[in-house]
Amino acid sequence: MDLRLTEEQELLRRTIRDFAEAEMRPHVMGWDEAQAFPAELWRRMAALGLTGIQVPDEYGGAGMSAVAYCICLEELARVDPSVSLSVAAHNGLAVAHISLFGNEAQKREFLVPLAEGKKIGGWALTEANSGSDAAAMRTQARRDGRHWILTGTKQFITHGAIADTLVVTAVTDREQGAKGISAFIVPRGTPGLRAGKKENKLGMRASDTSEVILEGGRVPETALIGAAGEGFLQAMQVLDAGRIGIAALAVGLAEGAYDAARRYALERRQFGRPIAEFQAIRWKIADMATKIAAARLLTYHAAWMRDQKIERTSQESSIAKLYASEIAVRAAEECVQIHGGYGFVKDYPAEKYFRDVKLCTIGEGTSEIQRLVIGRRLLGR
Numbered sequence: 561m562d563l564r565l566t567e568e569q570e571l572l573r574r575t576i577r578d579f580a581e582a583e584m585r586p587h588v589m590g591w592d593e594a595q596a597f598p599a600e601l602w603r604r605m606a607a608l609g610l611t612g613i614q615v616p617d618e619y620g621g622a623g624m625s626a627v628a629y630c631i632c633l634e635e636l637a638r639v640d641p642s643v644s645l646s647v648a649a650h651n652g653l654a655v656a657h658i659s660l661f662g663n664e665a666q667k668r669e670f671l672v673p674l675a676e677g678k679k680i681g682g683w684a685l686t687e688a689n690s691g692s693d694a695a696a697m698r699t700q701a702r703r704d705g706r707h708w709i710l711t712g713t714k715q716f717i718t719h720g721a722i723a724d725t726l727v728v729t730a731v732t733d734r735e736q737g738a739k740g741i742s743a744f745i746v747p748r749g750t751p752g753l754r755a756g757k758k759e760n761k762l763g764m765r766a767s768d769t770s771e772v773i774l775e776g777g778r779v780p781e782t783a784l785i786g787a788a789g790e791g792f793l794q795a796m797q798v799l800d801a802g803r804i805g806i807a808a809l810a811v812g813l814a815e816g817a818y819d820a821a822r823r824y825a826l827e828r829r830q831f832g833r834p835i836a837e838f839q840a841i842r843w844k845i846a847d848m849a850t851k852i853a854a855a856r857l858l859t860y861h862a863a864w865m866r867d868q869k870i871e872r873t874s875q876e877s878s879i880a881k882l883y884a885s886e887i888a889v890r891a892a893e894e895c896v897q898i899h900g901g902y903g904f905v906k907d908y909p910a911e912k913y914f915r916d917v918k919l920c921t922i923g924e925g926t927s928e929i930q931r932l933v934i935g936r937r938l939l940g941r
Contacts, residue, residue: 606677
């Protein structure tokens with residue numbers, strides 16, 4: 561196994577990095593303060609293939625590998641983690657669910673415009689009382705002739721207010737527990753579908769997070785993805801792959817914090833010399849770089865396994881997500897510490913990395929859930 565990047569992958573990294581520096585860096589704080597998703601940026605990202613990164617070209621995607629997907633998310637997160645989060649949620653959740661489990665007609669109707677960036681995807685799993693315990697969801701879907709009627713409220717949904725196409729999980733047979741949960745494609749404009757409260761978040765503020773409310777949402781029977789009762793298993797498989805994306809996002813965020821800390825340490829002078837010359841600062845920088853390198857290797861290894869079509873990567877995905885997200889928190893904290901008082905104000909990027917990073921240990925499975933998954937794989941139930 562050789563995890564060195566190919567020339568093509570190195571070119572991809574430079575391309576996305578140049579794009580992020582030119583098209584995103586000048587606007588990061590404006591988007592953050594406005595809590596506004598940069599719709600104009602979406603069109604420019606689509607031109608680079610970032611809206612259908614792993615979707616085959618026959619469905620309008622870029623047909624990239626899982627490792628390439630990590631590179632894209634990492635480079636976006638290095639500049640603005642909230643934009644990377646939106647790309648990850650679109651690609652790794654909504655698009656991935658339809659790509660993995662949708663039938664040919666569903667792919668032609670919904671996957672193609674999503675991959676081409678003409679539409680934005682959202683994935684509605686979480687509810688107020690079913691976060692880590694996803695199988696406890698209350699949203700219901702009942703059959704009505706050749707339609708399904710969906711009723712319930714989803715919470716903390718990325719793109720909940722702006723998604724054109726939502727993948728929604730709902731209970732179709734409560735007596736079956738997790739095996740009674742199904743997944744549906746619900747387009748924006750479906751009668752009974754509306755956006756609820758927009759969350760006022762600590763970080764990742766340019767990425768829309770809102771409630772999704774279904775009040776008798778009526779969709780045709782063709783909206784069902786796969787067979788009834790398969791939705792929960794589908795969702796868990798989507799999360800297996802999606803966690804690799806969040807790990808890559810965390811690596812990129814940590815890299816951005818490291819870059820900012822290193823740059824500041826070389827510029828800031830105290831006691832007549834740059835603070836980078838003090839051992840305490842050098843050790844912080846060295847520890848950050850070491851942990852980021854380890855997190856990147858864990859993440860790329862999990863992605864490589866996906867590319868090799870190894871059937872189950874649950875353990876590797878969870879290990880990568882757990883380690884990368886937790887070292888990213890530490891890197892962001894050290895970035896603030898190295899900046900001192902300037903790390904506490906918005907004139908420098910340190911405080912935004914610090915606000916953004918905490919979601920990495922929560923979204924797509926908390927650190928506690930990752931440890932549970934890893935423990936089960938190592939020791940059995």
